[in-house]
Amino acid sequence: MPLDGQGQDVGSEEEGGGKEHCHTAWTAAASSSMWLYFLFVCGGVMAALYALWSWLIPAVVQYNPLLVVLWHDIIVQRVLNFLTGSTQPQRILKAVQNNATWGDAESVIATIDNYCRRKEWAMNVGDDKGPILDSVVSEVSPKVALELGTYCGYSTIRIARLLSPGSCLITLEFNPDCAIIARQIIAWAGLQDRVQLLEGPSKDLIPQMKESFRVKSFDFVFLDHWKEYYLPDTKLLEECGLLRKGTVLLADNVICPGTPKYLEYVRNSPRYESCYFKSHLEYTKVEDGLEKSVFLG
Ligand SMILES: C[S@@+](CC[C@H](N)C(=O)[O-])C[C@H]1O[C@@H](n2cnc3c(N)ncnc32)[C@H](O)[C@@H]1O
Ligand SMILES: [Mg+2]
Numbered sequence: 001m002p003l004d005g006q007g008q009d010v011g012s013e014e015e016g017g018g019k020e021h022c023h024t025a026w027t028a029a030a031s032s033s034m035w036l037y038f039l040f041v042c043g044g045v046m047a048a049l050y051a052l053w054s055w056l057i058p059a060v061v062q063y064n065p066l067l068v069v070l071w072h073d074i075i076v077q078r079v080l081n082f083l084t085g086s087t088q089p090q091r092i093l094k095a096v097q098n099n100a101t102w103g104d105a106e107s108v109i110a111t112i113d114n115y116c117r118r119k120e121w122a123m124n125v126g127d128d129k130g131p132i133l134d135s136v137v138s139e140v141s142p143k144v145a146l147e148l149g150t151y152c153g154y155s156t157i158r159i160a161r162l163l164s165p166g167s168c169l170i171t172l173e174f175n176p177d178c179a180i181i182a183r184q185i186i187a188w189a190g191l192q193d194r195v196q197l198l199e200g201p202s203k204d205l206i207p208q209m210k211e212s213f214r215v216k217s218f219d220f221v222f223l224d225h226w227k228e229y230y231l232p233d234t235k236l237l238e239e240c241g242l243l244r245k246g247t248v249l250l251a252d253n254v255i256c257p258g259t260p261k262y263l264e265y266v267r268n269s270p271r272y273e274s275c276y277f278k279s280h281l282e283y284t285k286v287e288d289g290l291e292k293s294v295f296l297g
Contacts, residue, residue, distance in 0.1 A: 062284040065256045072121035080120060088122055089181035092152045095119070096188050103190035105161040112154050112185075116283050124154035125224060125252050126282030132290050133222070133250065137162045140248045142219035146209075147171040148202050148233060149225030153182035153189075155252075159222060160191040168194055170213065172225070174201045202229060206236045217244040223262075224252040230262035238271075238295075245297035256281045256288040266293040 053076075061067035077088055084091065092112060100111040113127040125133055137145075137159050145163070150156055150173035160169045173179045179199045186195050196213070198205050202225060209215040221237065223230050230251055237243050254263055254276070266274045274293040281288035 063286065065281065065286045068121070068281065068284050068286055069257075073123070076120055087177065088120065089152050089178050091120070092116075092122060093181045093184055096185055100188060102188060105157050105189040105191060108157055108185065108189040109154065109161075112152070113283075121283050122154075123151060124282055125158065126154075129252065129277075129279045129282065129288070129290055130155075130158055132277045132279060133158055133252075134162060136248065136250050136290075136292055137220065140220045141167075142248075143167045144215055144218050145169045145220040145222070146215075146218045146242075147222045147224065148229070149173065149223075150182045150197060151178050153185040153195075153197075155222060155224060156182065156186055156195055156197075157189045157191055159220075160186070160194045161189070163194050168196060170196045170198060170209075170215070172198050172200065172202050172205050174199065202233050203236065206233060206242065207240055209240065209242055215242065217242050218247055219244075221247065221249045222252070223249060227253060227257055227259045227262075230259045231265055234262065234265070243295040245295065247295040249291075249293045249295065251291045251293070253281070253288055254291045256286050263291060266291060271296050 057071060061071045080091070081087060086094075092115060095115040096108055096111050099107075099114075101107040109127075109130070112122075112124060113130075116122045116124060116126070133155065141164060143164075144167070145159060147156055147159060147169060150171040153171075156169065156171045163169060171182075173182060176199055179197060183192070183197055186192055186197070198213075218237070221243075223233070225233075234249065243249075249266070249272075251259060251262060251266075253259065266272045272293040272295060274291060277290045277292065278287065279289050280286060
């Protein structure tokens with residue numbers, strides 16, 4: 001009996017064990033297929049988000065000035081700052097160090113354009129308006145040039161690489177974090193000897209140009225700092241006697257974000273002869289352009 005009982009007991013245990021084993025195998029199979037399904041859904045969601053982030057939204061917003069600023073300058077930049085623990089100028093410097101040839105200005109320009117077209121938009125004058133800037137600089141062939149607003153040094157490099165030996169470019173930047181990066185990018189392009197980067201607000205530095213930096217007058221001025229300063233700084237340059245008959249002012253972003261007061265001034269003042277070069281806001285399809293204004297004295 002005990003044997004039978006034991007035998008019966010063993011038999012029923014084996015049966016129970018088999019059922020349990022079967023049940024466990026089913027649970028394992030079900031949970032692994034649930035996992036596979038979960039991973040598949042997550043992968044799909046990630047792929048869709050990536051396509052939205054890197055292709056669909058940029059393709060849609062590139063036609064609208066407000067959406068461009070909202071998406072690229074506010075959302076994407078903040079997300080990348082948060083995820084990478086770095087600033088946009090630091091990321092641009094890294095792209096230059098990883099991809100551009102040391103001492104080769106053209107390769108620095110191409111690297112920055114490539115990075116800003118493919119990875120993240122930045123407020124450089126860019127590769128659409130860049131050739132217009134190049135042609136005006138080449139035509140003027142300035143001995144002494146001024147740039148208002150350096151950011152990472154992209155336009156500084158575009159201008160400085162076209163200067164003849166003995167010429168120089170003074171560039172002003174009031175954000176010290178940008179100035180640190182710009183110095184390194186300008187050095188990477190091999191142009192540090194032709195460029196003097198001054199840190200501080202234009203309204204304080206412009207009046208010091210004659211005494212502290214021995215500038216008689218500028219042959220060329222590139223205006224590309226915050227748009228509300230274009231007009232007051234132009235008037236300051238006039239008051240300080242830093243414009244001579246024939247000085248060429250070239251102003252970026254006169255349509256987007258726009259500089260209506262400056263445009264009204266240079267287009268209506270008898271002291272300037274002004275013309276517009278139509279193009280696009282950097283790395284987008286939004287209309288923007290450069291205003292070239294020759295100071296008549
Ligand atoms: C549009 S970004 C310059 C882009 C640069 N010119 C390029 O194309 O590569 C404008 C820069 O001007 C600087 N800035 C704005 N207002 C300024 C001022 N009043 N004085 C000096 N720097 C200024 C900002 O900190 C910013 O880095
Ligand atoms: Mg600009």
